[in-house]
Amino acid sequence: MEQIAVDRKLDLRGTVCPMNFVKTKLALEEMETEEVLEVILDSGDPIRNVPRSLEEGHKILQVSRLEEAFAVLVQKGWG
Amino acid sequence: MPQEEIIGEKEGLVNVMEAENPTTQRVRQLKDSGYIKQRQSGYHSLRIRVRGGRVKAEELAKLAKVANEYGNGEFHFTMRKGIEIPWVKFEDLEAATKAVEEAGFVLAGCGPRTRAVFNCLGSICPYSAIDVFAIVDEMDRRYFDSHLEQNPTRFPHKFKMSVTGCAIGCAKPQLNDVGLMGVTFPGLEIEKCIGCRLCAEVCREFGSIDDASSAWEMVVAKPEHDWLKEEPVFSPDLCIGCGDCLRACPTDAIPSVRSGLRIFIGGKFGRHPWYGEILADYASVEEAFAIIDRVRDFYQKEGKKGERISHLIERVGMEKVRESVLHGLRKELGEINPRLPRVRV
Numbered sequence: 001m002e003q004i005a006v007d008r009k010l011d012l013r014g015t016v017c018p019m020n021f022v023k024t025k026l027a028l029e030e031m032e033t034e035e036v037l038e039v040i041l042d043s044g045d046p047i048r049n050v051p052r053s054l055e056e057g058h059k060i061l062q063v064s065r066l067e068e069a070f071a072v073l074v075q076k077g078w079g
Numbered sequence: 080m081p082q083e084e085i086i087g088e089k090e091g092l093v094n095v096m097e098a099e100n101p102t103t104q105r106v107r108q109l110k111d112s113g114y115i116k117q118r119q120s121g122y123h124s125l126r127i128r129v130r131g132g133r134v135k136a137e138e139l140a141k142l143a144k145v146a147n148e149y150g151n152g153e154f155h156f157t158m159r160k161g162i163e164i165p166w167v168k169f170e171d172l173e174a175a176t177k178a179v180e181e182a183g184f185v186l187a188g189c190g191p192r193t194r195a196v197f198n199c200l201g202s203i204c205p206y207s208a209i210d211v212f213a214i215v216d217e218m219d220r221r222y223f224d225s226h227l228e229q230n231p232t233r234f235p236h237k238f239k240m241s242v243t244g245c246a247i248g249c250a251k252p253q254l255n256d257v258g259l260m261g262v263t264f265p266g267l268e269i270e271k272c273i274g275c276r277l278c279a280e281v282c283r284e285f286g287s288i289d290d291a292s293s294a295w296e297m298v299v300a301k302p303e304h305d306w307l308k309e310e311p312v313f314s315p316d317l318c319i320g321c322g323d324c325l326r327a328c329p330t331d332a333i334p335s336v337r338s339g340l341r342i343f344i345g346g347k348f349g350r351h352p353w354y355g356e357i358l359a360d361y362a363s364v365e366e367a368f369a370i371i372d373r374v375r376d377f378y379q380k381e382g383k384k385g386e387r388i389s390h391l392i393e394r395v396g397m398e399k400v401r402e403s404v405l406h407g408l409r410k411e412l413g414e415i416n417p418r419l420p421r422v423r424v
Binding site for chain 2: 043047048049051052054055060061062063064065070072
């Protein structure tokens with residue numbers, strides 16, 4: 001997979017829904033458009049729901065599997 | 080006294096009814112009309128139908144007045160989304176009924192008839208594949224309301240229906256005489272795919288201990304999909320139509336290409352639970368109503384008194400039911416994926 005430069009990282013392992021989504025949104029709000037956030041989400045409900053919810057307004061660039069979690073690269077959208 | 084209390088619940092109702100005395104007959108008639116006798120002598124609980132499980136706050140406020148005036152100020156919420164007002168004195172039943180009707184409600188009776196249709200929150204729940212409220216309201220109007228008429232259709236036994244928006248099945252379609260479940264079938268727009276493998280990760284329906292396969296699997300990408308290392312492939316036989324992949328896909332690469340209703344028949348709970356059989360799959364709403372009409376006809380004609388649809392199926396065989404109910408309809412409706420989850424007794 002291509003190497004994408006990450007501007008900010010957020011490890012949300014152990015953070016349950018919907019707070020993981022809230023924290024991700026808040027982090028993105030503090031970032032500049034087109035910057036990339038790496039958010040680490042637990043498998044199960046967090047990875048089922050959070051990337052899809054971020055799709056409104058942002059762009060999911062990549063999802064890669066860690067051991068019991070996933071690293072999601074999100075690019076901040078306009079707006 | 081104890082006999083009075085259990086009489087309406089008896090599976091072999093007809094035999095008991097023939098022998099019943101005027102008191103037990105009265106209790107049954109009251110129960111059929113929605114007055115449930117309490118174990119406390121002289122008190123009844125008024126069972127009120129709530130269409131689609133949705134009630135306006137101001138309507139509830141009107142019912143609250145009834146509960147305060149004629150009951151003990153409490154509501155009980157029934158398993159079929161109805162509201163009961165308990166502790167109504169026998170001599171108040173008429174006045175309380177009038178007050179309930181003035182509040183805009185009808186009583187939900189028991190007995191061998193269509194019971195209140197019940198449902199999940201599928202018109203607002205993110206998991207749902209269908210407009211549950213529209214369907215349940217129409218079913219309730221067509222099938223429950225007809226029992227409010229002077230000489231309602233009688234069935235051999237009770238007839239329960241439910242509608243649920245997705246394969247999770249909160250409204251338990253498998254445990255109703257007829258249950259509808261919204262299902263959705265995924266497609267793939269590969270040009271939108273980023274190879275993130277979430278579809279394969281979330282697809283779990285056949286991922287049980289003895290079967291780890293899932294409908295989406297990641298394989299080495301085809302040369303023409305050169306932006307991907309791996310790409311998802313789909314095995315329709317392993318899909319139960321839950322829509323998890325559609326919801327998980329972060330790039331909208333998985334659209335719903337087909338949605339419809341999976342129709343279960345013959346489910347029940349009670350002393351001898353039965354898990355409904357799948358009668359049809361991916362039916363349109365119109366087709367579902369046609370099928371329900373036929374099931375009702377079949378049950379009315381072929382069912383013996385006191386027999387639920389589950390017993391009827393057991394007696395005549397599912398094949399006969401399928402033939403009678405589905406003949407002449409689109410044949411794909413009856414083509415049920417044998418790998419769909421089901422429980423056999």
